[in-house]
Amino acid sequence: xxxxxxxxxxxxxxxxxxxxxxxxxxxxxxxxxxxxxxxxxxxxxxxxxxxxxxxxxxxxxxxxxxxxxxxxxxxxxxxxxxxxxxxxxxxxxxxxxxxxxxxxxxxxxxxxxxxxxxxxxxxxxxxxxxxxxxxxxxxxxxxxxxxxxxxxxxxxxxxxxxxxxxxxxxxxxxxxxx
Amino acid sequence: xxxxxxxxxxxxxxxxxxxxxxxxxxxxxxxxxxxxxxxxxxxxxxxxxxxxxxxxxxxxxxxxxxxxxx
Numbered sequence: 292x293x294x295x296x297x298x299x300x301x302x303x304x305x306x307x308x309x310x311x312x313x314x315x316x317x318x319x320x321x322x323x324x325x326x327x328x329x330x331x332x333x334x335x336x337x338x339x340x341x342x343x344x345x346x347x348x349x350x351x352x353x354x355x356x357x358x359x360x361x362x363x364x365x366x367x368x369x370x371x372x373x374x375x376x377x378x379x380x381x382x383x384x385x386x387x388x389x390x391x392x393x394x395x396x397x398x399x400x401x402x403x404x405x406x407x408x409x410x411x412x413x414x415x416x417x418x419x420x421x422x423x424x425x426x427x428x429x430x431x432x433x434x435x436x437x438x439x440x441x442x443x444x445x446x447x448x449x450x451x452x453x454x455x456x457x458x459x460x461x462x463x464x465x466x467x468x469x
Numbered sequence: 470x471x472x473x474x475x476x477x478x479x480x481x482x483x484x485x486x487x488x489x490x491x492x493x494x495x496x497x498x499x500x501x502x503x504x505x506x507x508x509x510x511x512x513x514x515x516x517x518x519x520x521x522x523x524x525x526x527x528x529x530x531x532x533x534x535x536x537x538x539x
Contacts, residue, residue, distance in 0.1 A: 347506035351525040385522040
């Protein structure tokens with residue numbers, strides 16, 4: 292499953308105004324519910340996990356990755372991106388305020404952990420990360436996230452880097468080392 | 470993480486785990502990298518715990534790992 296399938300264009304919204312972090316997480320969860328890839332209860336799952344374990348989901352300055360467990364209602368592996376304007380505090384000592392949320396759902400625990408490392412691979416590229424933080428349009432977000440062929444199929448299986456999505460290589464594609 | 474290990478020129482077996490798995494595996498590990506928020510949840514472990522603030526910052530990981538193995 293390619294990142295284009297996980298993060299479809301209808302799972303991105305830009306410049307959302309929210310009153311607090313909970314509402315921000317809800318708006319990301321809403322994209323996943325509305326596109327039929329998680330059940331409604333997954334949203335509460337994401338909020339409860341964040342409340343329970345604290346702001347650990349803010350993994351880098353300005354970036355939060357809300358998620359919950361596969362058994363909290365994931366229908367298929369998925370990802371959604373919400374950018375916030377203005378940025379919102381999540382209560383993280385170093386990485387607040389949050390500008391971008393990348394919510395995801397995995398279908399098993401291995402896929403869940405794999406999802407985290409895939410995302411890290413895309414965004415540990417400083418240029419990608421900075422561009423995502425500055426993105427002002429949906430197209431910009433998709434260009435960044437889709438530029439990587441780094442894939443995660445939601446089951447913890449290694450992606451087929453030789454033939455990532457059945458298409459020929461594009462000049463702009465950079466391969467990850469996962 | 471793997472990039473950081475490569476940069477330090479060391480070899481390591483890396484296991485990525487969620488918090489409950491990490492707790493179960495903690496006794497087998499020399500070093501555990503985690504967030505400040507999750508470190509307390511690990512409980513009493515003999516492994517050295519490194520807390521990472523920015524997971525996208527290779528330099529932070531390299532520096533903290535270097536300190537831990539020094």
